Amino acid sequence: MKGTNLGEFEELVLLTIAALRAEAYSVAIVDELCNYAQRSVKLGVVHAVLNRLEEKGLVKSYLGEATKERGGKAKRFYQLTTAGKSALVRTRSMREQLYNRIPSLVWKHA
Amino acid sequence: MSRQHPSIHPDRDPQPPRWAQQFIAWYCKPQLAEDLLGDLHEYFQRNIKSKGVFRARLIYGIDAFKFLRSYTVRPPEFITLLINWIMIGSHLKTSVRNVSRNKLFSTINIVGLAIGMSVGLLLIAFMHDLRSYDAFHKNGSRIYRITSHAKFREGFSSTFASTSVKVGKLIQEKVSGVEESAIMRSDFAGDAKIHDRVVPLTGFYAEPSMLRIFSFPMVKGNVATALEKPYSIVLTETSAKKLFGTEEAFGKSLHINNLEYQVTGILKDVPFFSHIQFESLVSFSTLETRSMHDTDFLAWASVYQRNYVYLLLPENSKTADIQAQLDAICATENEADSRAAIHVTLLPLYDIMLGETLENSIRPAMPGVALWILGGLALVVILSACFNYTNLSIARSMKRFREVGLRKVIGAGRSQVRQQFLTEAVIVSLGALLLSFGMFLVLRPQVISIAPELLNMVKLEITIPMVLAFIAFAIAVGIVAGILPAILFANVSAMQALKDVSSIPVFRGLNFRRSLVVVQYTLTLIFITSTFIGYVQYKDILAFDLGFTTENILNIELQGNQPEVLINKLNALPEVTGVSQSKIVTSVGNAWGGFVKYKDLNDSTLVFSNIIDEHYLPLHQYQLLAGQNFVTRPATKAATSEIIVNEKTLRLFNIANGDPQLAIGEELWFSSRLERKKLTIVGVIKDFHYGKLNEDIKPVAFTYLTPDTYLRPDKMDGLLNVRLATSDPMETMARIQEVWKSVDPVHPFAGRFYQEDIEEAYNELSVMIKVIGFLSFLAISIASLGLFGMVVYTTQTRLKEMSIRKVLGATTGSMVFILSRGFAVLLVISAVIALPLTYLFFQKVVLIKFPFHEPIGAGELVGGLLAVLAIALIMIGSQTIKAARTNPAEILKSE
Structure with missing residues (x-):
């Protein structure tokens, strides 16, 4: 089933990568998630997810330049692959189909 | 600008812990390590601002472990495994070759380590047994x-x-x-x-x-x-x-x-x-x-x-x-x-078995403190053996610098050189393990028989966990012994080693080696001097005049029998010169007591006592200062009216101002578990040692033992004190046992000489002396082996010098002096440190507990030193004389 389904957190990370575009590297992703998802996100978790997404072929990465605040180490930037983009689109359309099937009555009573 | 602002100085910037960085780099896949380290560094910088340097470093360290996950860890590469395997094989081969090339030094190392390790093995076996107590209970x-x-x-x-x-x-x-x-x-x-x-x-x-x-x-x-x-x-x-x-x-x-x-x-x-x-x-x-x-x-x-x-x-x-x-x-x-x-x-x-010693323990426990002390002493002996290895390896390092240099030129890293020397040390220590296991088997029965309690406490039987512990211990010893040479060799630069060996600063090592020898000999001297002093003090204690005689007195436990028949039968034996009865054996740590009141009826004080018959005092030759032995011979406890006290009791209650003569006839209230009544003082005896010699003189009162004592329902278990005059104690004991059997066929005879009881009372001391004596024997052997190795090495390297001296006219005597001077100085330094230390230790710590001890004599203080010196001088002398007598032509022509 690898590569076919997206977990909730995986989806969030993919979206963040897409949103950050050229600035998508691990620490920035963590910060962005903290801001928008309003929950404390650990670097370790994001790291593991990025690694998994890359294994699934949904993102690709390249090393950037070394900087001083990183102790002379390079950033690893992530980008969505075509497979990644289509996975996002697929998830979104699936959700919308499900949303559309809910009669509007339900929302009123809630 | 000559002054730099501190914060922009590159070295002043706080850095994440180096070990954590190295740790990540070690375990992490290389492609992940780069950005992971970068990420952590970025967080580290943030944490410094928000939480301070210390906590930032702490968090970094914890994170280093948090990222140890299946996806970050690099799989072991086949090639590194292979290289490691090949290198270990190569290390083993060179180690074995090196060990067998230098037979004398290897033997000294192996024997020395084996002696030291045998103590370790005994201790491991001992701990193993103590820890296996009560392990069979499911809950x-x-x-x-x-x-x-x-x-x-x-x-x-x-x-x-x-x-x-x-x-x-x-x-x-x-x-x-x-x-x-x-x-x-x-x-x-x-x-x-x-x-x-x-x-x-x-x-x-x-x-x-x-x-x-x-x-x-x-x-x-x-x-x-x-x-x-x-x-x-x-x-x-x-x-x-x-x-x-x-x-x-x-x-x-x-x-x-x-x-x-x-x-x-x-x-x-x-x-x-x-x-x-x-x-x-x-x-x-x-x-x-x-x-x-x-x-x-x-x-x-x-x-x-x-x-x-x-x-x-x-x-x-x-x-x-x-x-x-x-x-x-x-x-x-x-x-x-x-x-x-x-x-x-x-x-x-x-x-329970490893805790403190409690009163009424079901089985005697091994106090944790004693184990720590034993462990400490054993560690000293083992370390001393490790010193030998370190010392000899460093001393002979000159010969091996070339080898190390060549290895480094070919591409060996520090860690590989270190590994090689450690492997060598571990091989030697494993070889020593074989030998020390043999020693363990030989020593085991001796050690168990050091103390009778041990016989009932441990078996020291070999089990699989014990063998594994032995092997682990041997490896640990090897590493400790080899770590210093390994570091020394690993740090040598290839250039230096190949170009000019003499440029390597081994002279620093020389002082280090000398101090190792001094430490070794100081410890050895402390051990042996303690043994000598302890032994002399122990003998003094056994021979101490307690205030009465204990010679040739056999104490027989009645074990519920009526005394009269036994007494009559024993008195009929020609070797028996007297029989008395008493409740307990005093002066060996037993106590029996009652509360005494004198005129002031509210002031009741514990007085130690013994219940005795009229033969007891003369048989043990107590000295009566005033009055007499028990006068009346009442048949029942109720009818007793007399008491005999010592001087201390008089002083304690201030009876007749402590004057024995005037105290006769005074009355005391005496109450114990068996009675409570008014008794008249009929005799005052000279003070004697009722307790052991680590206790002060105590107030003592003797009361009369009446025949009905043994008829009471709560049967009193008393003693017969039999005084013997015999030339053949074995024969006499056999006859006494025959008498016992004729009276009581059920219970085995339980009789011991008073002197045996006293020896047992100070058993702890004797065990301590035996243990330290044993350790000092081992320590001397190890130190002597080490010294021997050093002397052989030094004389060998100075053979050429000696030959030239001889050609130029030096006498054998002067050459022996030159060769042994250095070692003699080391021994003297050790003696100067060790002897005062031991003396102070005994004077201020040990003997303080024995207020009645004899002063430490010069003989026992110097005895150990002389023994050690004699052994050392024989070794130094034999080697140096041999060197001095060699024909100089033999040495010099080979150049």
Whole structure:
């Protein structure tokens, strides 16, 4: 089933990568998630997810330049692959189909 | 600008911990490591601002471990494994070659390490045995015993392994959160009668829950009910055989001390490594029905009776909860009973054998402190052996720098050189393990026989975990011995090593080596001098004039027999010059006492006593200062009216201003467990040592032993003191034993010479001396081996120099002097450090506990030094003389 389904957190990370575009590297992703998802996100978790997404072929990465605040180490930037983009689109359309099937009555009573 | 702002100085910037960075780089896949380290660094910088440097570094360190996950860890690469394997093979090969090339040095190293390690092996085996105590109980980790800390109204306090029955009962009634509890009592003893045979039997009174708490498997009988009814007895397989022979014992009845018991169960024999040892268990209800009216039995303060309470706590329970409830009980009960303030605590089962020594212990425990001291001493000996290895390896380093240099040129890294030298050391130590295992087997019986207690405490049998521990220990020793040479060689630069060996600063190593020799010899001298001083002091203590004579006096335990027949039969023997009776043997640590009141009736003070007959004082040659021996010979306890006291008692109560003559005729109130009455002083004896020599002179009062003492229901177990005048003690003992058998065929003869009792009383000292003596023997052997190696090496390297000196006209004597001067100086330095240290240690720490000791003599202080010096000089001398006598032409022509 690898590569076919997206977990909730995986989806969030993919979206963040897409949103950050050229600035998508691990620490920035963590910060962005903290801001928008309003929950404390650990670097370790994001790291593991990025690694998994890359294994699934949904993102690709390249090393950037070394900087001083990183102790002379390079950033690893992530980008969505075509497979990644289509996975996002697929998830979104699936959700919308499900949303559309809910009669509007339900929302009123809630 | 000459001054830089500190914060932009690159070195001043706070950095994440280096070890954590290296750790990540080591375990992490290289492609992940780069950005992971970068990310962590970025967080580190943020944390410095928000949380400070210290916490930032801490978090970094923790994160280094957090990222140790399946996706980050690099798989072991086949090639590194292969290289490691090949390198280990190569290290092994070069090590074996190197070991076998230098036979003399390898032998010295192996033998030295083996001697040191044999101590380690003994200690490991010892620890192994002590730790295996009570391990067979399934619920062992949840079992606790009650310890009683008692402070008696009379002023003395003590900690008991035992407790009172009432404590046990109160726990059963009031304490919640206890799964099971059992009261036991260890004083069941009697003569069992089966058919016509009489066999003595001992055991515990125990509640039925005892069999549920402990795992003593039952062969026959019902675990739940076997100990329920009064007069039920459960036997072990061995005791069943002892009592009934081949007959089936289960379900039979037997008479013990004329009471009928039913055998309701047979247990498997109690394992050796159990702190509870028994032949039989008798239902606790037996004791309860009998002691219903005994106020002592039921009293809160009777913790000195041999009652033991064991608790089984439920899993995951907190001892603190139980302890709080116990504290509450103690508080209420101590209010009600003013005889003693008792505080009870829980002692885990596994701490019983390794804990502190408690009074009334079922089996003598091995105090943790003693183990630490032993461990420390053993460590010193082992380290000394390691020093030898380090020393000789470094001394011979010149020869191996070339090899190391070449290795480095070919591409060996530091770690590989280090590995090589460590491998070599470990191979030597494993070789030493074989030898020391042989020594272990030889030493084992000797060590066990050092102290009679050890015989009953440990077996030192070899088990698989023990062998594994031995091997691990050998490897550890190898690493400790080899680490310094390994580091030294690993740090040598290839250039230096190949270009000019003499440019390497080994002179720093020379001082280091010298100080190792000094440390080694200092420790050796401390050991041997302690042995000498201890031995002389011990002999002085044994020969100490106690104030009466103990020579040729045999003390025989009556074991419940009537004394008259025995006394008559013994007096009929020609070798026996006198027989007296007494309650206890004094001066060996036993005590019996009573409370004495003089005119001031409110002032009752503990006075030590012994109950004796009229022959006791003359037989032991006590010196009467005034008055006389017991005058009247009352037949009953009630009719006694006389007491004999020592000077200290007079001084204590200020009787007649301490004047013995005037004290005669004064009256005292004397109360003990057996009596309470007014007695008249008829005699005053000179002060003597009632206690052991580490105690002060005590107030003592002798009361008269009447024939009816042995007729009372609570039979007193007394002694006969038999004075012998014989040229053939073996023959005499045999005849006395014959007499015993004719009177009491059931119980084995139990008689010992007074001097033997005294020796046993100071047994701890003798054990200590034997242990230190043994260690000092090993330490001398090791130090001598090491010194020998050094001397051989030094003379070898200076052979050419010596030859030239000889050609130029130096005498043998002057050459020996030149060669041995350096070593002699080291020995003198060691002596200057060791002797005053030992002297002060004994004077200020050890002998302070013995107020009556003899001063330390010069002989024992210097004796050890002379012995060590003699051995060292023989070794130095033999080698240097050999070197000095070599024909210089032989040496010089080969160039």
